[in-house]
Amino acid sequence: MxxxxxxxxxxxxxxxxxxxxxxxxxxxxxxxxxxxxxxxxxxxxxGGSGAAGAFINPKISKAGELKELIEEAYVFSLEFYTKYFNEHTTTAPLLHISKYENDNAKVEYFKAHTPLQTSDIPSSLQSQLKPHALSFSSVYLKDNAIVEAKDxxxxxxxxxxxxxxxxxxxxxxxxxxxxxxxxxxxxxxxxxxxxxxxxxxxxxLRRIYGQRCEIKSSTQMQASLHHEVSVSVTKKNGCIAIGASHYLKKDEVPKNEEGAQELISLAQKSIELKDIEVLNVFTGMRAGSNxxxxxxxxxxxxxxxxxxxxxxxxxxxxxxxxxxxxxxxxxxxxxxxxxxxxxxxxxxxxxxxxxxxxxxxxxxxxxxxxxxxxxxxx
Ligand SMILES: Cc1cc2nc3c(=O)[nH]c(=O)nc-3n(C[C@H](O)[C@H](O)[C@H](O)COP(=O)(O)OP(=O)(O)OC[C@H]3O[C@@H](n4cnc5c(N)ncnc54)[C@H](O)[C@@H]3O)c2cc1C
Incomplete structure (x- = not known):
């Protein structure tokens, strides 16, 4: 014994x-x-973290408690990831384009009041955009990042x-x-x-399901683009992340292949991505408070x-x-x-x-x- x-x-x-x-x-x-x-x-x-893009961006909206919190966190996290996990962090500007006409005012307000560094869209990026993307208000933020979630x-x-x-x-x-x-x-x-x-x-806690896909493309993305969906810059690992879709119920989430095609066609409304190879599709859920x-x-x-x-x-x-x-x-x-x-x-x-x-x-x-x-x- x-x-x-x-x-x-x-x-x-x-x-x-x-x-x-x-x-x-x-x-x-x-x-x-x-x-x-x-x-x-x-x-x-x-869990949700493995599915995330994961874009490090501020909340483009009018003033409010959540916007201020996210902005403070964004400044902190951008420095944190670059300093401690640089290998898995790709820094690049972000072009945020409003998704609906109703959101144009929010974007204009943000642009007029933000302390963050903004500039005009570089002509090389502007020429890649489709007319649909150019018809909404937008803001070009100089400092942004995307990180490799799992790594x-x-x-x-x-x-x-x-x-x-x-x-x-x-x-x-x-x-x-x-x-x-x-x-x-x-x-x-x-x-x-x-x-x-x-x-x-x-x-x-409210659950929201979403998908993100990773692709290879011969198109070189110079900046991340948030419009119909979020399309990343061409990252350090040579891939482009596209995400995220949102579903309230698990049974609404499409199969991987279908989900990837949906994300890609939303991305293509804003920018032409050539010679696409889908590498992976991730599904996860995130939790939001009331x-x-x-x-x-x-x-x-x-x-x-x-x-x-x-x-x-x-x-x-x-x-x-x-x-x-x-x-x-x-x-x-x-x-x-x-x-x-x-x-x-x-x-x-x-x-x-x-x-x-x-x-x-x-x-x-x-x-x-x-x-x-x-x-x-x-
Ligand atoms: C498709 C998609 C795209 C997204 N894109 C972005 C983005 O671009 N930028 C961004 O900032 N955020 C993004 N998010 C949101 C982000 O992913 C979530 O906010 C984040 O992952 C939440 O992290 P978490 O640690 O709270 O939860 P999770 O990552 O879900 O982690 C919870 C963990 O707890 C474990 N667990 C639960 N219960 C138990 C238990 N009883 N015992 C032991 N282990 C347990 C689970 O297995 C899980 O691993 C995205 C989310 C999705 C779904």
């Missing part, structure tokens, strides 16, 4: 999910000397322990969360659009928190909150996961390691307040 106890590995922080959110956070925490474990049910970037996620986890298994639920025993052969003080849920590990009925802002921070335990009186002051509401012990969420990044993740990871890392406050408008508790208000009014 073997009486030796199984060795239990102890971690400061376990991250569930190895998409761009989980990988960016693991990377940031590891850099700060934290002992990190990543737990992934499938393989690295096998970046894999490189971010270098030197970090990873276990491949599905986490079914969280068990808290003697001050630690027990996860297989490991235990950890803190847990971060980076599970994207997948089934929640915890029942959090005050948070609902107010489109990410979810970043500790999770409220709704059953333990007091029912809130809708007339209670902010301080009273805050005082009545009870959190699920040391469990956090980083999710709801919608179609901007690769833009937002490195920036959000830096904020959450500073909170976890240096106790810095998180931006309140990103904390999941905002949805708890809304739910409690609804319940209080019933």
């Amino acid at each position: 073997n009486l030796r106890k199984k060795q239990v590995n102890t971690y400061d922080i376990a991250i569930i999910g190895a998409g761009i959110n989980g990988c960016s956070l693991a990377h940031a925490l590891h850099q700060q000397g934290q002992k990190v474990l990543v737990i992934e049910q499938n393989s690295i970037a096998s 970046i996620c894999e490189d971010m986890l270098e030197g970090i322990d990873i276990v491949y298994e599905k986490v079914e639920k969280l068990k808290y025993i003697d001050g630690f969360y027990s996860l297989g052969n490991s235990r950890t003080k803190k847990v971060i849920l980076c599970t994207g659009a997948y089934e929640a590990v915890l029942e959090l009925d005050y948070i609902s 107010d489109y802002l990410p979810l970043l921070g500790p999770l409220v335990d709704i059953s333990k928190s007091l029912a809130l009186d809708p007339r209670a002051s902010k301080a009273e509401k805050e005082a009545s909150l009870s959190y699920i012990k040391d469990v956090y969420m980083m999710n709801g990044v919608g179609g901007y996961g690769f833009v937002l993740a490195p920036y959000l990871a830096s904020l959450l890392c500073a909170h976890l390691v240096h106790n810095k406050a998180l931006p309140e408008f990103l904390e999941p508790k905002r949805f708890y307040y809304r739910q409690a208000k609804k319940r209080g009014q019933k």
Whole structure:
């Protein structure tokens, strides 16, 4: 009989999910000397992240909380990817053309107010565009990038322990969360659009499915182009990415070959791509919150928190909150996961390691307040 106890590995922080959110956070925490474990049910970037373009661009719209957040993250992430993962990053300008006539005003507003560097469309690019593309408002941004999604996620986890298994639920025993052969003080849920590990009925995430294809073409793309779909610059690896389509239901997603043809014909409305060879098609789902802002921070335990009186002051509401012990969420990044993740990871890392406050408008508790208000009014 073997009486030796199984060795239990102890971690400061376990991250569930190895998409761009989980990988960016693991990377940031590891850099700060934290002992990190990543737990992934499938393989690295096998979820929405593996399907992503992944374009690093600002949100071309009028002013607003989400636009400002994405712009701050875009500036941060552009520098981050170029500095740390340059091999998998292609920098190039971006020509954004509005998709509908109704959006022309938004693009013009953005162009007039943005602090980002813009210029006229170079004549060599202009001459490649089809009349359809030239009939809408556009903005030419000098600094933009596209990254190789899977390669970046894999490189971010270098030197970090990873276990491949599905986490079914969280068990808290003697001050630690027990996860297989490991235990950890803190847990971060980076599970994207997948089934929640915890029942959090005050948070609902919308799932959107999408496809991206990678092609080779004899046409040399000098810049990325966002119009009917997003078409990348010819990347460092010689490929062009085209994406993304959007579907609300899984059964609406076309088969790979059909999906690629759909994406290519949308791209061809704006620019001629010659001698196309389709290399790969990726399908994935992304998760968006109900107010489109990410979810970043500790999770409220709704059953333990007091029912809130809708007339209670902010301080009273805050005082009545009870959190699920040391469990956090980083999710709801919608179609901007690769833009937002490195920036959000830096904020959450500073909170976890240096106790810095998180931006309140990103904390999941905002949805708890809304739910409690609804319940209080019933
Ligand atoms: C087609 C397409 C194109 C896109 N293009 C862009 C783009 O150009 N630019 C951009 O910024 N964003 C883009 N996005 C959005 C971006 O991909 C997402 O915002 C991002 O991938 C979300 O990352 P995530 O880490 O939250 O989720 P995911 O990448 O889905 O990762 C979640 C991970 O958690 C794992 N997991 C879930 N539950 C468990 C469990 N119980 N136990 C263990 N593991 C678990 C999953 O297996 C998965 O690997 C695109 C998305 C799609 C679908």
